[in-house]
Amino acid sequence: MFKVNENYLKLPGSYLFSTIAKKVNAFTEAHPDRTIVRLGIGDVTQPLGEPVIRALHDAVAEMAYAETFHGYSPDLGYSFLREAIASGDYKARGCEIEPDEIFVSDGAKSDSGNIQELFSEDSRIAVCDPVYPVYVDSNVMAGRTGTYDPKTGYWSNVIYMPCTAANGFIADLPKEVPDVIYLCFPNNPTGAAITKDRLQDWVDYANKNGSVIIYDAAYEAYISEKDMPHSIYECEGARTCAIEIRSFSKNAGFTGLRLGYTVVPKDLKCGDASLHDMWARRHGTKFNGAPYIVQRAGAACYTDEGRAMIKSLVGYYMENARTIRDGLEKLGYTCYGGVNSPYVWMKTPDGMTSWDFFDYLLENAGVVGTPGSGFGPNGEGYFRLTAFGSHENSKNALERFAKL
Amino acid sequence: MFKVNENYLKLPGSYLFSTIAKKVNAFTEAHPDRTIVRLGIGDVTQPLGEPVIRALHDAVAEMAYAETFHGYSPDLGYSFLREAIASGDYKARGCEIEPDEIFVSDGAKSDSGNIQELFSEDSRIAVCDPVYPVYVDSNVMAGRTGTYDPKTGYWSNVIYMPCTAANGFIADLPKEVPDVIYLCFPNNPTGAAITKDRLQDWVDYANKNGSVIIYDAAYEAYISEKDMPHSIYECEGARTCAIEIRSFSKNAGFTGLRLGYTVVPKDLKCGDASLHDMWARRHGTKFNGAPYIVQRAGAACYTDEGRAMIKSLVGYYMENARTIRDGLEKLGYTCYGGVNSPYVWMKTPDGMTSWDFFDYLLENAGVVGTPGSGFGPNGEGYFRLTAFGSHENSKNALERFAKL
Numbered sequence: 001m002f003k004v005n006e007n008y009l010k011l012p013g014s015y016l017f018s019t020i021a022k023k024v025n026a027f028t029e030a031h032p033d034r035t036i037v038r039l040g041i042g043d044v045t046q047p048l049g050e051p052v053i054r055a056l057h058d059a060v061a062e063m064a065y066a067e068t069f070h071g072y073s074p075d076l077g078y079s080f081l082r083e084a085i086a087s088g089d090y091k092a093r094g095c096e097i098e099p100d101e102i103f104v105s106d107g108a109k110s111d112s113g114n115i116q117e118l119f120s121e122d123s124r125i126a127v128c129d130p131v132y133p134v135y136v137d138s139n140v141m142a143g144r145t146g147t148y149d150p151k152t153g154y155w156s157n158v159i160y161m162p163c164t165a166a167n168g169f170i171a172d173l174p175k176e177v178p179d180v181i182y183l184c185f186p187n188n189p190t191g192a193a194i195t196k197d198r199l200q201d202w203v204d205y206a207n208k209n210g211s212v213i214i215y216d217a218a219y220e221a222y223i224s225e226k227d228m229p230h231s232i233y234e235c236e237g238a239r240t241c242a243i244e245i246r247s248f249s250k251n252a253g254f255t256g257l258r259l260g261y262t263v264v265p266k267d268l269k270c271g272d273a274s275l276h277d278m279w280a281r282r283h284g285t286k287f288n289g290a291p292y293i294v295q296r297a298g299a300a301c302y303t304d305e306g307r308a309m310i311k312s313l314v315g316y317y318m319e320n321a322r323t324i325r326d327g328l329e330k331l332g333y334t335c336y337g338g339v340n341s342p343y344v345w346m347k348t349p350d351g352m353t354s355w356d357f358f359d360y361l362l363e364n365a366g367v368v369g370t371p372g373s374g375f376g377p378n379g380e381g382y383f384r385l386t387a388f389g390s391h392e393n394s395k396n397a398l399e400r401f402a403k404l
Numbered sequence: 405m406f407k408v409n410e411n412y413l414k415l416p417g418s419y420l421f422s423t424i425a426k427k428v429n430a431f432t433e434a435h436p437d438r439t440i441v442r443l444g445i446g447d448v449t450q451p452l453g454e455p456v457i458r459a460l461h462d463a464v465a466e467m468a469y470a471e472t473f474h475g476y477s478p479d480l481g482y483s484f485l486r487e488a489i490a491s492g493d494y495k496a497r498g499c500e501i502e503p504d505e506i507f508v509s510d511g512a513k514s515d516s517g518n519i520q521e522l523f524s525e526d527s528r529i530a531v532c533d534p535v536y537p538v539y540v541d542s543n544v545m546a547g548r549t550g551t552y553d554p555k556t557g558y559w560s561n562v563i564y565m566p567c568t569a570a571n572g573f574i575a576d577l578p579k580e581v582p583d584v585i586y587l588c589f590p591n592n593p594t595g596a597a598i599t600k601d602r603l604q605d606w607v608d609y610a611n612k613n614g615s616v617i618i619y620d621a622a623y624e625a626y627i628s629e630k631d632m633p634h635s636i637y638e639c640e641g642a643r644t645c646a647i648e649i650r651s652f653s654k655n656a657g658f659t660g661l662r663l664g665y666t667v668v669p670k671d672l673k674c675g676d677a678s679l680h681d682m683w684a685r686r687h688g689t690k691f692n693g694a695p696y697i698v699q700r701a702g703a704a705c706y707t708d709e710g711r712a713m714i715k716s717l718v719g720y721y722m723e724n725a726r727t728i729r730d731g732l733e734k735l736g737y738t739c740y741g742g743v744n745s746p747y748v749w750m751k752t753p754d755g756m757t758s759w760d761f762f763d764y765l766l767e768n769a770g771v772v773g774t775p776g777s778g779f780g781p782n783g784e785g786y787f788r789l790t791a792f793g794s795h796e797n798s799k800n801a802l803e804r805f806a807k808l
Contacts, residue, residue, distance in 0.1 A: 001614030002583040003524035004677045008685060018688055043475040053468045056697070060460040063452045063660065066794065071447040071659040106510050106662075106692075113690030117545065120407035137689045141521065179406040210405030255475040256467065256696045258510075273408045281412060284422060285541045286517030288510075291698060292660045293460070390470065 007143040012150060016133050016374040017041050023358070024368055037397045039324070039385045040368040042188065042342070044253040046316060046390070048297075049309030052252060055300035059293035073289030076280060077104025077261065081295045084302040085261060089246070095233035101265050101276065103283055104298075106290050108218045108247035108260040112182075113138040114286075115214055115243060115262065118278050119180055126159035126178035128171050130189055130375030130382070132216070135182040153377040162378045163190055169336060169345070170194055173201065177209045183232075184216035186223060189375045189384040190345045191337015196229045203232065206241035212268070212275070213242040218260075221251035221314050223340045239265040243275070250342065250388075251310045252301045259290055259298045317342050320394040321387035327398035328385075342387040345372070357383055365400035411547040416554060420537050420778040421445050427762070428772055441801045443728070443789045444772040446592065446746070448657045450720055450794070452701075453713030456656060459704035463697035477693030480684060481508025481665070485699045488706040489665060493650065499637035505669050505680065507687055508702075510694050512622045512651035512664040516586075517542040518690075519618055519647060519666065522682050523584055530563035530582035532575050534593055534776060534783030536620070539586040557781040566782045567594055573740060573749070574598055577605065581613045587636075588620035590627060593779045593788040594749045595741015600633045607636065610645035616672070616679070617646040622664075625655035625718050627744045643669040647679070654746065654792075655714045656705045663694055663702045721746050724791035724798040731802035732789075746791040749776070761787050769804035 013019060020040055028036060048056075062068035076082070082099040090097035105111050113134050116125070123144060127135050136158065139145050146157030154160060159178045161171035169192035174181075183202065185194040206213050215232040223230055232242045244263040248254035264276045290298075300306045325338035334347040348357040354371030361367050361383075372382030387394065417423060424444055432440060452460075466472035480486070486503035494501035509515050517538050520529070527548055531539050540562065543549050550561030558564060563582045565575035573596035578585075587606065589598040610617050619636040627634055636646045648667040652658035668680045694702075704710045729742035738751040752761040758775030765771050765787075776786030791798065 002616045002674055003527060004674050004679065004682065005522055005524055006677075008522070008682045009677060011685065041476065045470065045473070045475065047470050047473040048467045050468075053464060056464040056467075057461060060457060060464060063460075064454075064457045066449065066451050069449070069451040069660070071449065071657075072445065073660060109692040110690060118409055118412070120409055121547075123407060134689055141686070141689065143525075212406045253475075255692075256473070256477060258692060258695045270406055270408050273410075273413060275408065278408065278412045281415065282545070285538055285545065286514060288513040288659075288662060291662045291695065293697075294695060 005141070007141050010148055011137060011140055012148055016370070019374075020368065020370065023362070027362055034366050036366050036368060037389070037393050037400065038368045039389055039393070039397055040370050042250070042386050042388055043255050044250065044317075044388050045393075046253055046313055048253055048257070049306070049313065051300045051303060051305040051309055052297045055296045056293055059296035063293065070292035073292055073295065075283045075287060075289050076100075077102065077290065078292070078295050081299045084299050088302040090231065090233060093230060093234060095231050096239065097233055097263055097265065101263055103262045103264065103279055104290050104295060105260050105262060105283075105287065106258040107249065108216065108245050109134060111245050111260055111262045112214070112216055114282065115245070116142055116144070116180070117282060118275055119212070123179040124157065124159060125180045125182065126161055126174050127182045128163045128184070128187070129160040129377060130163065130372060130379030131182070132184060132188050133375065135214070153373075160376070163187070163192065164378055165336070168192065170198060173205050178211055180212050180214060181206065182214045182216070184218070186219040186341035187337075188219065189343055189370065189372065189379065191339070191341035191343040193223060193225065193228045193340035195227045196234060199229055199232060200235045203235040203238050203241060207237050211241065215242050215244045217244055218247040219250055219341055220246070221310060222318065222342055224318065225340055228340055233263070239267040241268065243268065248298055248301065251314060252306075253313055254294075254297070257294050257297060259294050316391075317387045320389060320391060323391070323394045323398060324385050324387060328401065331401055338387065344385045344387065346383050346385060348372075348381050348383050351381070354380055354383055365404055367397050367400050409545070411545050414552055415541060415544055416552055420774070423778075424772065424774065427766070431766055438770050440770050440772060441793070441797050441804065442772045443793055443797070443801055444774050446654070446790050446792055447659050448654065448721075448792045449797075450657055450717055452657055452661070453710070453717065455704045455707060455709040455713050456701045459700045460697055463700035467697065474696035477696055477699065479687045479691060479693050480504075481506065481694065482696070482699050485703045488703050492706040494635065494637060497634060497638060499635050500643065501637055501667055501669065505667055507666045507668065507683055508694050508699060509664050509666060509687075509691065510662040511653065512620065512649050513538060515649050515664055515666045516618070516620055518686065519649070520546055520548070520584070521686060522679055523616070527583040528561065528563060529584045529586065530565055530578050531586045532567045532588070532591070533564040533781060534567065534779030534786070535586065536588060536592050537779065539618070557777075564780070567591070567596070568782055569740070572596065574602060577609050582615055584616050584618060585610060586618045586620070588622070590623040590745035591741075592623065593747055593774065593776065593783065595743070595745035595747040597627060597629065597632045597744035599631045600638060603633055603636060604639045607639040607642045607645060611641050615645065619646050619648045621648055622651040623654055623745055624650070625714060626722065626746055628722065629744055632744055637667070643671040645672065647672065652702055652705065655718060656710075657717055658698075658701070661698050661701060663698050720795075721791045724793060724795060727795070727798045727802060728789055728791060732805065735805055742791065748789045748791065750787050750789060752785050752787050755785070758784055758787055769808055771801050771804050
């Protein structure tokens with residue numbers, strides 16, 4: 001009789017956002033007359049910009065004629081896109097990243113879930129607490145995390161790095177050395193950004209201890225303050241210790257188009273084994289390239305018009321972030337994030353648990369957010385609100401909060 | 405110091421098609437004046453059909469307005485597509501498959517590479533020999549295959565099922581019982597199709613022995629003869645032992661659009677563990693849905709117009725298959741496949757090895773095919789030619805063969 005991967009069975013409950021979706025569905029079925037304001041999932045709401053739409057139509061038109069039809073993409077991405085990324089996202093910031101160190105994919109979620117495959121089964125991972133669930137869950141599925149303690153919410157073999165108001169939601173360097181360190185800045189869910197000096201400390205730590213940093217920079221476009229690095233490769237020595245994951249979802253609104261990329265520098269090695277070559281092999285074996293039309297849309301983001309479009313989209317959402325954060329603070333709530341990030345991380349009132357506040361807010365205001373505890377034990381007592389709604393929705397949510 | 409997944413390092417050489425690409429590039433650089441006829445990779449060459457192009461333009465247009473914009477897709481696929489598939493590909497053939505048993509993905513390659521994750525690390529897999537390399541390589545990466553013997557080309561812990569002219573390229577039921585059996589019909593690379601009776605034997609064998617069949621039906625649209633099942637669920641009892649993988653690449657020409665799906669019936673269980681629920685969890689954790697616009701394009705394939713388009717595309721390629729097969733036979737070559745499949749599996753002449761014939765054909769005719777030995781030891785002495793070129797290319801290839 002065949003046997004299943006029992007690591008899957010260790011996963012508690014279902015994926016956070018599925019649970020939220022089920023709760024919201026149950027609520028709307030029970031209250032068909034009530035309207036819901038969704039500030040839960042980090043999904044964008046504004047349409048694709050004109051340069052992207054035009055690039056998509058043009059690329060679709062190419063697919064209609066044999067002379068300009070495109071079949072299988074190169075596994076690692078079209079050169080036109082890899083070159084635009086290397087130049088626009090890296091060389092422009094003084095980072096030495098070559099086009100062939102960039103691996104185009106169908107999104108940052110796939111990459112952040114799959115990247116753990118490159119490491120040995122007994123690797124110790126370190127994650128921030130709270131954390132984007134995919135980093136931990138993908139390692140659970142691979143059998144690296146030990147056993148789950150439902151009382152504490154912790155896995156026995158994961159190094160948790162608390163991110164609290166006390167440390168400004170920037171984890172301290174871990175005492176016990178991890179093999180793989182997941183960092184995400186600007187952070188999901190707390191909205192915290194890291195300065196270049198502090199990130200340099202992490203790079204130095206990783207190089208000194210032989211750790212690899214998986215740096216999730218999906219929200220870099222939201223950085224508004226100086227001294228905050230947009231890429232980990234702005235730090236010296238990052239080429240020998242860091243992998244960076246980027247997304248087109250939050251800057252250009254590609255959540256429904258699916259495009260992202262991962263940078264694996266050629267200098268990142270363990271003995272003779274090159275993580276760059278291993279990731280190339282993974283792409284070649286288990287992935288067949290991102291769609292041509294979507295890669296063309298991605299390339300359109302690097303034109304002058306495309307940059308202006310991103311600036312406008314990010315500006316739109318950041319106005320929401322200000323609306324939400326300023327509004328909540330005026331109502332007496334304690335808030336973090338929302339300055340270099342589309343996420344506002346609010347303290348739940350009256351010592352309510354995150355899920356109690358989720359239910360309370362849904363029932364009494366019809367507003368959906370994300371319970372902080374869904375991101376880890378240190379998220380308990382917090383609640384994540386996203387700025388990805390429309391202006392109207394964000395204002396509407398605040399009006400509903402005001403009536404609580 | 406971090407450690408890598410050493411299973412990756414066991415993989416010999418690079419992925420078959422990368423090796424071919426490198427050889428062809430070297431040849432074209434050395435002979436810039438020579439033209440190449442490519443019948444190697446199974447990539448389509450004809451443009452997307454009118455119903456698909458229209459669906460893409462329409463969906464792109466929707467993405468330009470907030471009212472009709474689509475962000476994250478449901479992880480498992482949009483209902484409109486899952487319902488079209490359940491009805492068009494299954495209910496229409498008398499198979500009991502429900503929409504929520506269909507998992508929409510970015511293609512059959514990803515699914516066939518990732519599906520092994522559901523099984524325990526000590527699972528024994530069985531593959532046909534020759535075989536599509538992804539099945540084996542993805543299991544190598546997961547550490548299930550033991551050690552590689554470069555002399556024989558076999559992994560110590562894989563059950564190989566020879567497919568030879570003697571058994572009509574349909575493997576015999578294995579004596580040693582595997583946990584997971586990979587089958588692909590119509591077959592890549594041999595082009596062999598299986599009758600319903602023979603496939604029923606496999607389903608009965610799997611149910612009797614507690615094995616799971618991963619059934620790759622990416623080429624089902626090419627079946628031209630009666631009695632050949634288009635889906636494994638045409639066989640009785642397949643719901644308790646089989647997963648089926650399908651693609652839009654070869655029927656509708658989506659190799660550059662990326663769309664496929666996998667069927668995991670709810671009856672497929674190991675004790676309390678449901679492979680359906682596990683695959684849903686994997687999709688929810690490591691995948692973020694196929695692009696909305698591509699799913700709309702997929703749905704367009706199930707309209708009357710879409711069906712006519714597929715019939716026309718498949719007919720176009722099958723004319724090439726006839727050209728190639730009939731032409732080669734007239735020249736005295738021994739050929740298989742090409743009747744229910746876009747692949748012609750020819751015996752190399754004069755006892756040449758597959759790679760020697762590859763080099764000989766490239767040098768002397770400028771024709772690129774795929775060496776049979778790249779698909780496994782029993783592919784040695786064979787050569788795969790695909791019908792996915794244009795009519796002109798296929799005829800041109802035959803003219804070049806005639807001059808050898």
